[in-house]
Amino acid sequence: MFGDMTKATALPDRVDFDVAAGETLLEAALRSGVPFAHACGGRAKCSTCRVWVLDGIEACPDRNPDETQMANRLRLADEVRLACQLRPEGELRVRRLVLDETDMMITSQLGASAATRCGEARRVAVFFSDIVDFTALSERLSPYDVMYLLNRYFAQVGDIIEQNGGFIDKLIGDGLMAIFGIDDQPDAPLRAVNAALQTLATVDRLKPFFASMYGIDFDIRIGLNYGEAVIGTLGFAGHERLTAIGDVVNLASRVESANKDAGTRLLISEALRDQIAEKVEIGDFVRVRLRGTAERTSLFEIVRLKPEIDAELNSKGLRETIRHGGRRWVRAFSEDELQPYERRILDFEDYDIVVVRGSDNYCAFNNACPHLHLPLYERRSSAQVEALQLPHTGSTITADLGLVCRWHQSCFDLLTGEIRQWAKLEHDGTRAGLEYLGDISKNRAKLIVYPCRKQDGFVWIGLE
Numbered sequence: 001m002f003g004d005m006t007k008a009t010a011l012p013d014r015v016d017f018d019v020a021a022g023e024t025l026l027e028a029a030l031r032s033g034v035p036f037a038h039a040c041g042g043r044a045k046c047s048t049c050r051v052w053v054l055d056g057i058e059a060c061p062d063r064n065p066d067e068t069q070m071a072n073r074l075r076l077a078d079e080v081r082l083a084c085q086l087r088p089e090g091e092l093r094v095r096r097l098v099l100d101e102t103d104m105m106i107t108s109q110l111g112a113s114a115a116t117r118c119g120e121a122r123r124v125a126v127f128f129s130d131i132v133d134f135t136a137l138s139e140r141l142s143p144y145d146v147m148y149l150l151n152r153y154f155a156q157v158g159d160i161i162e163q164n165g166g167f168i169d170k171l172i173g174d175g176l177m178a179i180f181g182i183d184d185q186p187d188a189p190l191r192a193v194n195a196a197l198q199t200l201a202t203v204d205r206l207k208p209f210f211a212s213m214y215g216i217d218f219d220i221r222i223g224l225n226y227g228e229a230v231i232g233t234l235g236f237a238g239h240e241r242l243t244a245i246g247d248v249v250n251l252a253s254r255v256e257s258a259n260k261d262a263g264t265r266l267l268i269s270e271a272l273r274d275q276i277a278e279k280v281e282i283g284d285f286v287r288v289r290l291r292g293t294a295e296r297t298s299l300f301e302i303v304r305l306k307p308e309i310d311a312e313l314n315s316k317g318l319r320e321t322i323r324h325g326g327r328r329w330v331r332a333f334s335e336d337e338l339q340p341y342e343r344r345i346l347d348f349e350d351y352d353i354v355v356v357r358g359s360d361n362y363c364a365f366n367n368a369c370p371h372l373h374l375p376l377y378e379r380r381s382s383a384q385v386e387a388l389q390l391p392h393t394g395s396t397i398t399a400d401l402g403l404v405c406r407w408h409q410s411c412f413d414l415l416t417g418e419i420r421q422w423a424k425l426e427h428d429g430t431r432a433g434l435e436y437l438g439d440i441s442k443n444r445a446k447l448i449v450y451p452c453r454k455q456d457g458f459v460w461i462g463l464e
Helices: 025-031 065-074 101-107 134-140 143-163 188-214 247-262 270-279 307-314 382-387
Strands: 005-011 015-020 050-055 080-082 092-096 118-131 166-172 175-180 220-234 241-245 266-269 280-288 297-305 321-324 327-334 343-347 352-357 362-366 402-404 411-413 419-421 452-455 458-462
Touching: 005 025, 015 025, 065 080, 118 134, 118 143, 118 188, 118 241, 118 247, 134 143, 143 166, 143 175, 143 188, 143 321, 166 188, 166 241, 175 188, 175 247, 188 220, 188 266, 188 270, 188 297, 188 307, 220 247, 220 270, 241 247, 247 266, 247 280, 247 297, 266 270, 270 280, 270 297, 297 307, 327 343, 352 458, 362 452
Parallel strands: 005 092, 220 266
Antiparallel strands: 005 015, 050 080, 050 092, 118 175, 118 220, 166 175, 220 241, 266 297, 280 297, 321 327, 327 458, 343 352, 352 362, 402 411, 411 419, 452 458
16 A cells, blocks of 8 residues: 555654655654654644654655755754654654653744754853852942942943853853854854953953942953853743753853962863964963862963954954944944935845834834734835735835834834734734735734934944
8 A cells, every 4th residue: 555665663652663655754653653743734834743863864865945944943953854854765763852742832943033942062162250259249238239230240241242152141140151152153262262351351441440339349250161062942931041051061160160269360171272272372271170070170371362363353243233232233324325214125134124214213123014924015026026916015104103014004103113003804804805814813913123223324223
């Protein structure tokens, strides 16, 4: 009935089953009673059917376009495949990665943000910092002053971390952990060192302020390490957060603690030193036995970047993008390029942004209807618009900076994103003339807007 067969084994079920030629792993598993999850019905619209190929990866053909799109979106390892798209060409042994309803909730990627990750190995630089004698300092100051001091310090350090391509993993009291290289940036080790040096320079500038305001000697210690960590999203529904786990993280924390006995402010591990030795000036090294380790370890004190490296690293990259007020701002265009009520569509990697000039200000918003996720303004040609049955006119901007959606005539406030007027719909929730779009009555959502500001003759957009 099924023609040529090959064998597959599913764990943790320990079930062997046959896979017919041309049949997907999901189809064969379900036919054999193996309870593979498939929230989207096996159409590569989710990742709940994914498996880890333990043996037989050579029997797996290359990913098709649908699976490739999902794999790229979730950064899936080569050994992680979607059972609904995988058509084995030989025997294989796999482990189901979604086992019950809790797994379904955690791992379903329908509508998940690009930041959501499911666990992947990365070589990263880990940054740990701590405030010197914070316990004594907090006992001396009022709780309000402690919070003010921490917020002022973290606000400036956070900008430095992000400017250097780092990701702030967590704040624990007075401690900060950051990760560099989450997206495989080749210069992550050097960026981590650069961020550490810039952080110390910032603290040196803060010292006189804290001394005059509170009579304290404010200082910090930083430890850096480099190695493999597992990067993934941890937490429960609504409280997920990207983090790193592994020995490289634990060791980075101990490197930071070693500063106390060494009388230093910045120490890095030997693993990190090996990545950037030719690009930095090393002041000294210490041999210590870190907590939880049996052998002595060499740690290195970094004085500065070599001048030519410093000039190259810190003179590029920030002309078009800057950090300000906790946001990443992108330079869009010069102020005189748009006339009042003219617009421009800017193309970003994951979305388009429409920028509109008002009478005396600028507004920016995501070029996607928040209810239907369809473009508010088209980049397509007239022929394409006709073939796809799209409205020929774009959305309309009113004199008081309202946006009337081309799809269902709802009106949004371009300054706040709030809905000013909801669409007039038929009794079944559809829009007259656009019934093929289906019921949109429950899709009420604000327009995604972005702050704009003018600086140095340019318009800047705050993306996050």
